[in-house]
Amino acid sequence: MRLVVDLNRCQGYAQCAFLAPDVFAMHGDESLLYNPEAPPEQREDVLRAVAACPVQAILLELTDEDMANMPAADAAGSSAPSGGPR
Amino acid sequence: MTTAGAHDGALEHLKREGRIVIVGASLAGLRAAETMREKGFAGSLTLIGDEPHEPYDRPPLSKQVLLGNAVADHTTLPRRRAIDADWRLGVPATGLDMAARRVRLGNGDEVEYDRLLIATGVRARPWPNAEEASLDGVFVLRTRDDAVGLQRALTDSPRRVVVIGAGFTGSEIASACRERGLNVTVAERGSAPLVGALGGVIGEVAAEMHREHEVDLRTGVMVTALEGDPSGRVRAAHLSDGATVEADVVVVSLGAQRNTEWLAGSGLGAGPRGIACDAGCRAFDVRGIVTDDIYVAGDVARSPHALFGYQFLSLEHWGNAVAQADTAAHNMLSVSADRRPHLWVPAFWSSQFGVNIKSVGVPPMGTEIMITQGSPAERRFAAVYGYQGRVIAAVTFDNCRWLPFYEHQIESTAPFPPPFSTVDRRPEGNKPVPADFPDPSVPTHGPTITLSGYSPADRKMTFTPGR
Numbered sequence: 001m002r003l004v005v006d007l008n009r010c011q012g013y014a015q016c017a018f019l020a021p022d023v024f025a026m027h028g029d030e031s032l033l034y035n036p037e038a039p040p041e042q043r044e045d046v047l048r049a050v051a052a053c054p055v056q057a058i059l060l061e062l063t064d065e066d067m068a069n070m071p072a073a074d075a076a077g078s079s080a081p082s083g084g085p086r
Numbered sequence: 087m088t089t090a091g092a093h094d095g096a097l098e099h100l101k102r103e104g105r106i107v108i109v110g111a112s113l114a115g116l117r118a119a120e121t122m123r124e125k126g127f128a129g130s131l132t133l134i135g136d137e138p139h140e141p142y143d144r145p146p147l148s149k150q151v152l153l154g155n156a157v158a159d160h161t162t163l164p165r166r167r168a169i170d171a172d173w174r175l176g177v178p179a180t181g182l183d184m185a186a187r188r189v190r191l192g193n194g195d196e197v198e199y200d201r202l203l204i205a206t207g208v209r210a211r212p213w214p215n216a217e218e219a220s221l222d223g224v225f226v227l228r229t230r231d232d233a234v235g236l237q238r239a240l241t242d243s244p245r246r247v248v249v250i251g252a253g254f255t256g257s258e259i260a261s262a263c264r265e266r267g268l269n270v271t272v273a274e275r276g277s278a279p280l281v282g283a284l285g286g287v288i289g290e291v292a293a294e295m296h297r298e299h300e301v302d303l304r305t306g307v308m309v310t311a312l313e314g315d316p317s318g319r320v321r322a323a324h325l326s327d328g329a330t331v332e333a334d335v336v337v338v339s340l341g342a343q344r345n346t347e348w349l350a351g352s353g354l355g356a357g358p359r360g361i362a363c364d365a366g367c368r369a370f371d372v373r374g375i376v377t378d379d380i381y382v383a384g385d386v387a388r389s390p391h392a393l394f395g396y397q398f399l400s401l402e403h404w405g406n407a408v409a410q411a412d413t414a415a416h417n418m419l420s421v422s423a424d425r426r427p428h429l430w431v432p433a434f435w436s437s438q439f440g441v442n443i444k445s446v447g448v449p450p451m452g453t454e455i456m457i458t459q460g461s462p463a464e465r466r467f468a469a470v471y472g473y474q475g476r477v478i479a480a481v482t483f484d485n486c487r488w489l490p491f492y493e494h495q496i497e498s499t500a501p502f503p504p505p506f507s508t509v510d511r512r513p514e515g516n517k518p519v520p521a522d523f524p525d526p527s528v529p530t531h532g533p534t535i536t537l538s539g540y541s542p543a544d545r546k547m548t549f550t551p552g553r
Contacts, residue, residue, distance in 0.1 A: 002164040004143050008405040008433045011487050012442065025155070028440030029466075029484045033150045036143060037160035061164030 001038045001046060002061045009057040019052055020045035040066045097421055100200055104129040106418065107189055107197050109179045110205030110345075111135025113143070114384030114407040118203055119169040121415035131171040132197055134189065136178035139230055145404060147233040148255050149437055152240065152262035158233040179206070182352040184371070187379065200379065201418045204349075204361060204369065205411065207385040208342035208402060213250075218312040223320040224336045227255060236337065240266060244334035247271070248323045250309050252279035254436045256339035257292065261438040264299045271302040271331045273309050273323065276524060284445070284481055286522025287455050288469065291462045291483070295439045304329070312336055342402060344386050354380065360388040360400045365427035367414035381418055383410040389428055393497065394448055394478075403434045431493055435486075441465050444486045447479030447496040454518040456503050459510055460485055468492065471521055472502030 003023075005016075012030030016023075023038045023046055038046055043066050050058045106122060108115045111133045119131055135141075142161045150156040174191065181190035182202075189197045210226035213219035223244075225236045240247070240263065247263050249256045252274035263270040276282065278289030279296060296303040308326040315321045322332045349356040354377075355370035356362075361382045362370040367389065369380040382389075384407040390396040409430035417425040436443045452471025460467030460483075468488045471479040477500045480492035495504070503518050537545055 002162055004164055006405070006408075007145065007435045008444075027437060028442065030486055031437040031440065031442040033153070033155055033437075034146075035150070035156050035160070036146055037157070037162070059164050059166065061166075 001040060001043060001063060001066045003034065003036055003038060003046065003050075004059050005032060005034055006057045006059070007032065009055045011055055013054050015052040015054065016049035016058065020049040024049060040068075094421065097419070100129065101125075101127055101419060102129065104200040105132070105198060106130070106201045106203070107132045107134065107199035108203045108205060109134045109189060110203075110207055110384065110386070111137070111173070111175060112141050112205065112207055112384070112407075113163065113404065114205035114207070114411040115203070116141040116163055116165070116169075116411075117408050118205065118383060118411035118415040119171055120166045121412050122419060123167060123169050125416065125419050127419055129200075131169060132174060132199075133171045134174045134177065134179050134191065134197070136176070136192075137229060137231075138176035140173070140175065142230055144228070147230065148227055148258040149262070151233050151237055152259060153265060154237070154241075158230050158237060161230065179348050182349055182354060184353050184377070184380070202380045203411075203414055203418065204380065204382045204386060205384045205407075206345035206348070207407075208344050210338070211340045211343050213312065213338045213340075215312070218314070218320075219338070221312060221314040221320040221336075222318055223334055224312060224338065226338050227259060228342070236335075239335045240268065242334075244268060246331065246333040247335045247337065248273065248309075248331055248333040249337045249339055250323070251339035251341070252276070252292075252296075252303070252305075253283065253339060253341060254280065254434075254438075256337070257296070257438045258436060259337050259339060260296065260301050261299070261440075264301060264439070269302070271304065271323075271333065272296060273307055273325060273331075274303070274305045275308050277305055279303070279305075281522075281524060282450070284449050285452065285455060285471075287519060288462075288481060289522075291465070295441065295465065299439050302331075342385070344400075346386065360386050362388045362398060365390055365392065365429075366417045366425045367410060367428055368417070381414040383407065383414040392427065392429065393431065393499075394451060397451075399432065399448065401432050403432060405433050406430055431496060433489075433493070442484050442486055443481065444489055445479065445481040446489050446493045447471065447477070449479040449481060449521070450523055451478045452521045452523075454502070455521040456518040458504060459488060459508055470495070470502065470504060472518055475502055476500065477502045477504065 014026050017026050023042050024034045027033045050060050141163045143163050146161050151158045178192045179189050180192050187199050210228035246269040249260050249272045252272050257279050260270050260272050279292040281289035309323050310326050311324045313322040320336050322330050324330050344360045346356040353371050355372050363382040364376050367381045368376045369382045385402045388398045388400045391399050410428050413428040433446045449471050451473050454472040455469050457469045466484045468482045468485045470477050477495045
């Protein structure tokens, strides 16, 4: 799972750090640190974080490994990388 | 067939079976490639990169990677879509034949194009003395490989790290070292950290942050020499004030150089200051004539910005690379009436000593500065820069939610000083003060010679010794 956060857009709402604390963490009051290559087992949390970001700053690409074991309903909607600019 | 019809035909042909070459396989190159495919480009797409890696993200390298929270090899950029490209990685472009529309590669190959996008970016400016630069323990930080080496050296618990240069990268490195409990000395030629980007008023705030976190900050000094031990490991840095600082690791953080050497002699308007292009990202040739088939994006581009007096700006900003790549890719696949200008308002961020620093606009154009919210003493404030009675830039320390407001002020040429008052405006922030940028006319790098006089007959030379 590869991700990048547009930190120009990020305003430190910390929703991602709340929903996927193993991948995103606040550093000080409003700086965000994140792991740009999150492990597959974090997929659900990261998808939630991507969806919850108020400024939609997280771009996520799911790799084949992440897509394996994906529930069928999800997999259909995720053939394109999730979380791109909307 | 009408002229417009002929043009459309050519464009349709380009989209269907044209050849587009992108030199530079980093953020701008990748995003441009994605946009081209999104816009229906079905021809051949070649991406050329001198590093062996597929495009990766650089900002984490001086932040979470040095802190040990992320692995340097794990910063590969996510893709917005598949781009079906022919990747030529690990081989630099070495030449351009504009007439034959051909790029030469370091391995002797040649690649032909119908449209070329140059996004070769910048590289770290190396330590000028090659022998000293090759000592073990001397680093620059720009690439993934640099970050791997530096991170490893910091893990070995060096007794002291010397950082040469207190710009954004140097300050972030110093901050990461302190967070890891390492002793660090920062040597900065200017009067304060960040002074070139944000001016002396904000630089003073940055200097206090360094000192509060027990960085040994030395300003107004240059490093004159690096000294190695007999085994070839760096052991000390000598400063222009006569001091010697013993260190196991030295990080050279002296800014960047644009990757344009490969274009020397090509006839393109490329040089040490980048590649000049128009607002639509089309490159100029050396005669100042705009090209039709060569485009530029990212750190290596210099383009005029309507909002800032059509000044040619080179922006080494993450967001600029994304936005300019998108505009260049759009324009490469559009007829002239459909092209659009690159009008992105400059913006960047930095994270150091636990504080989020963000900026919009062009702070170095500002002559005055005014604190409009919060207080520098609390490391939580917004400040605006004024230029000829208008708002030209803003910076925030841990106050980023105000930035979109100031961005709109800049875009709409709002008056400076701002007429509004806020509930948290402190007495010290009630009036503008000089922003205190270094005088750009004063040479800072070694001796220079300048010419004056209106005709060759009365040309005079003025020699300014190095400082």
